[in-house]
Amino acid sequence: MPILKPWLRRAPLETLICLCAAVAFLAATPLNAFANTPGTTGGGVGYTAPDGWDVRPGEGLTVLAAPADELLVALVDVGSADSASDAVLAAWALFDPDADYPVRLVTAASPREGWEERASVSYDIPPNERLAVQALALRREASWTVMIVRGSQAAQERRSAATSLIQQSLRPAGYERESFAGRTPNPLTPERIDLLREFVAEAMDALDVPGVGLALIDQGEVVWQGGLGVRQLGADEPVTADTRFMIASNTKGMVTLLLATLADEGALEWDQPVTQVFPEFRLGSDETTRSTLMRHLVCACTGLPRKDMGFLLVEPGAPATDTFRQLADTQPTSAFGELFQYNNLLVSAAGYVGGALAYPGMELGAAFDLAMETRVFAPAGMHNSGFDFAEAMQGDWARPHGRNLDGDVVEISNTFNQSIETHRPAGGAWSTAADMARFVQLELSGGLTPEGERVVSEANLMERRVHNVPTGEDSWYGMGLFDEIAWGVPVVSHGGTLLGYRSNFYLLPEAGIGAVVLTNSDEGSVMLRPFLRRLMEVVYDGQPEAMNDINTAVERMARQSGARRATLTVPGDPAILEALAAQYHNPETGYITIRDVDGETWLRAGAIEGPVATRRNADGTVSLATVGAGAIGLEAVIGDEDGVATLTIRDSQHEYVYRAQD
Structure with missing residues (x-):
């Protein structure tokens, strides 16, 4: 799961995987208590209804309704149609004949x-309108089935795991x-390693990814590690096994490893209230604060909405205590243990609490950095890992890359x-x-380094994999780790997303196999899931599908980029600018400044800065959109208030209104 994606308000449906509450509401749903219900549409299509959703059969369609009808998912048995677009039109005619949403883009998936x-x-x-509307058309032989999702953006974000469950179960x-369960895994021989390296190289070429750091582990041994491509576009320095990348949310599993070592020492218990070990902690109300346990900080199950935009819009350079300031002003929007909601501030707090327990009296950031070095990085033999930007961006480090508006990959x-x-504990x-x-080896060995030194007990290492909340079909979030059954095989993983960096690690615990993929490009995100598929194909002799996923994604991204470009006036409309x-100014986040940079109008809001385009929306409003290279973007709607x-x-669950200053 990427760390910073607040700008993806209406992601394609296939990519969906992150109210004030009284004490009784917070305790309403115990962790691990889920009761999803299998069903079948009138046309024979199988699906799974999420726990707590209402199932409403109708003629030609089945409607799944979230509690309070805040989100509706219609499964429509269309039958024959000339195209996906025609199938979707027919589905709307059954679900809501009066709906009239202009289509932005139709894209194919594998x-x-x-x-x-x-x-x-x-x-x-x-x-x-803050409305989320999407459709997915599926064809088997001559018969089409359409899934329509409609509801508020806030509801869609809160219930993204539920909609993923429905979609994945169709x-x-x-x-x-297809299942590889029960098959004997193949060892990663040199020939099979070559197949994986060839896939990465081919995917890099298709996606224009400059460089990849790759490592493969089998039965506790690193069977290959190194790099493909270059650290910097236009330069010759190759990526090596020791090239530094930002690993973003892959940091989370390392933070929970820190907490596991502290649990070994008796400094904390997973089910201990946070305020017992860190009295300064506050989350929303007094009731919520008292209910928050240590595991809640890292389980993505506390119901706290994602609030990345809240810290992106703040001027960079705030102290570590800013994490706790923002949490004190935030309240969960669903019950503890009810929904998967990915919140970076909670994990940030977990890391700083761990640092404070390890080194009381030190400044929180310094204590965390030292705790990670002495309890995780050094014991695990990760001597080239850390949090110092100035040190990391020296020598052998990978520069970030992304696409510009013209579709070219640039640094x-x-x-x-x-x-x-x-x-930084969040990513x-x-x-x-x-x-x-080395980190993957530690995970596969139950807490031992390759040299046989114990870093953490197996019990507390494995506690991090306990299923706290579902994230989709056959997938769950533990503590800083995802656990899933993929093609019948258990997989433990996590990913990371920052501007120009995409990465993932994978463990196949039953096979004793692991892998690491680090990329220095936004487009690297498209490579990660197909890489897992290719790993499965190589290990279990599966049918080759992974490269087709890459090629389909390349076409889809090109269409999405073209559709976005077509909606923008670049440079922006002079009269508007x-x-x-x-x-x-916004009292919570600070300032937006508009200025001229070499004849272009630029916008700056906290950490986000770049040239702006304008877009006229269907309701007559106008938006400013930053259009610098890379996947980080910001949209601001121009308006008037009093x-x-x-x-x-x-973002999906928050609104920041900035008023013009004299």
Whole structure:
């Protein structure tokens, strides 16, 4: 799961995987208590209804309704249709004939799970409506099934795991799932290692990824580690096993490893209230604060909404205590243990609490850094990992890259990524393929280094993999780790996303096999899941599908990029830009500044900075959109409040209104 994605408000449906509450509500759903219900549509398509959802059969369709009807998922048996677009139109006619949402883009996905054709449809919804509408068309032989999702953006984010469960469980009648369960895994011989390296090289070429750090582990031994490609586009320095990358949210599993060592020492218990070990901790109300246990900080199951935009918009350089300031002002929007909601601030707090327990009296950030070095990095033999930006960006380090508006991959500044430094336990670590291989070895061995030194007890290491909350079909979040059954095989993993860096590590515990993939490009994200598929194909002699997933994704990304570009006026409409104030203010996050840079209009809001385009929305409003290279973007809707000009920035569950300053 990436760390910083607040700008992806309407991600394609196939990528969906992150209210004030009284004490009784917080305790309403115990962890691990889930009761999903299998079902079948009238047309014979199998699905799974999430726990607590209402199932409403109808003629030609089945509607699954989240509690309070805040999100509806319609499964429509369309039958024959000439195309995916026609199938979706027919589905709307059954579900809501009066709906009239303009289609923004139709994109194909790879055939999967018995479906011979898949296509997702995104819609052009004005940002002020805060509405999420998506459709997915699936064909088996001549028959189409369509899944429609509609509800508020807030509901969609809160219930993204539930919609993922529904989508992932859709299968045509009579289809038998592919499974490698029970097969004897093949060892990673030199020939099989070459197959994996060839896949990475081919994927890099298709995606224009400059460089990849790669490590492969089998039965406790590193069987290959090194690099492919270059550290910096236009330069010759190759990626090596010791090239440093930002690993973003892969940091989380290392933070929970720190907590596990402290649990070994008796400094904390997983089910201990946070305030017992760190009295300064506060989360929303007094009731919520008292209910928060140590495991809640790292389980993504506390119901706290993602709030990345809240710290991205703040001027960089705040002290570590800012994590606790922001948490004190935030309240869960679902019950403890009810929904998967990925929150970086909670993990940041967990790391700083761990540091304070290890080195009481020190400044929180310094204590955390030292605790990670002395209890995780050094004992595990990860001597090239840490949190010091200045040190990391010396010598053998990979520069970040992303696509510009013209579709070209270019090097981008690493300044934005330094915004994570304040909350670095959530995703601020630097590491290498060689060091990450040591981490994977530790996980596979139950807490032992390859030299036989114990870093953490097996019991507390494995506690991190206990299923706290589901994230989709056959997938769960533990503590800083995802656990899933993929193609019938248990897989433990985590990923990381920062500007220009995408990465993942994978463990196949039953096979004793692990892998690390670090990339220095936004496009590297597309490589990660297909890499797991290719690893499975190589280890279990599966049918080759992974490269087709890459090629389909390349076409999809090109269409998405073109559709976005078509909605923008670049450079921005002069009449709109000239009417902007030089500065806008929000009391929670600070300032937006508008200024001229070499004849272009630039916007700066906290860590986000870049040239802006304009876009006219379907409801007549106008948005400013930053259009610098890379996947980090910001949209601000121009408005008026009591006669004062405003810019409004939103993520799915929060709104930040900036008022023009005189």
